[in-house]
Amino acid sequence: MIEPIAGTVEQCPFCHKTIRGTAEICPHCGAERRFGPTLRESLLTFAVGVTAGPVFMLLIGAGLQLAALAAAIGGLIGFFIAHSRHAGDRWMKPPDKP
Template sequence: MMEPIPNSVEQCPFCRQTIRRTAEICPGCGAERQYGPTRRESLTTTGIGLVAGPAAIMVVGAGLTLAVVAAAIGALMGFFVAHARHSSDRWMPPPKP
């Protein structure tokens, strides 16, 4: 039997089972490979930007129009932060029984 090439396998970070590098789900524990941010991470950072932008503008004392513009800019910045922070693949914990 042929042995796998060492660069083509890796260990699951949760159960330490040897799996193929291209595997999407660990056969041992059920952990899943996630590409990019989850929906929750995207919504959380977008919401923070949506609130933080107008809050900063209102503290400065600018008007409501600038607060609306700051909300839009903050929401976009939050969305992009989520995608920049989680731009690579990572393993998500297995589902709880």
């Protein structure tokens, strides 16, 4: 039997079994390689940005117009933070089996 080249295999971070280096899903446990943020992470950071900016503006008494502008800017900042924080690929936990 031909052994694979060492650089083309890796270990699954969840089940610790050997898998191909190009695998997107672990054939043993079902863990999935993802690139970028999940929808939940994007929505969460967007929501924090949209609420934190206006709350701060209203607390300092800047008015509703600046609060609305702060909401738009905060949402954009939150979106970019999610995408820069999760810019690489990572393994996601396999779904629980019933």
